Amino acid sequence: MTSRSTATLRSRLVDQAASDLEDNRRRQRELTERLAILQQEEALLTDILKLAQRYESFAAPSRLPEQSQDDPVVDRPRRTSAANERRPLLGDLLLELLGEHDEPCSARELRDGLLEKHPDRRPTPQVVRNTLESLVAKGRIRRDKQRRSVMYTLSPSQTAA
Structure with missing residues (x-):
């Protein structure tokens, strides 16, 4: 270089x-x-x-403005927690509806019955199917395929209970 x-x-x-x-x-x-x-x-x-x-x-929860210091504190429950405690689970409602039928029911029939009996509950068809499949997995209901339809019935253990 x-x-x-x-x-x-x-x-x-x-x-x-x-x-x-x-x-x-x-x-x-x-x-x-x-x-x-x-x-x-x-x-x-x-x-x-x-x-x-x-x-x-x-x-x-605290004292209301119009309460004097000697008045007891009013403990009001929250509406959301009280409403959640009173509302039954969707699975329980579906089990109840299945118990009212002697014959197998489709998810659509169960959803229609649910909407009729509980107008405040508006689950989508998919949520109803998912809940039903969860109940099948837990052994609480039975699933039977009839041609292209899926029908649900209470399992024998649920019927006895």
């Missing part, structure tokens, strides 16, 4: 190193800015979490 080609190579390497160094510094600045943004987002989310926890403590 000649001294001229060595100088040219050295010059290229120095230029490349300077360019790489500048790229690294630019990337470090970008990452530092991104880190600062993420830290701000974390602080914001932490504040939101604290506010949500504080709100939960406010949402607990």
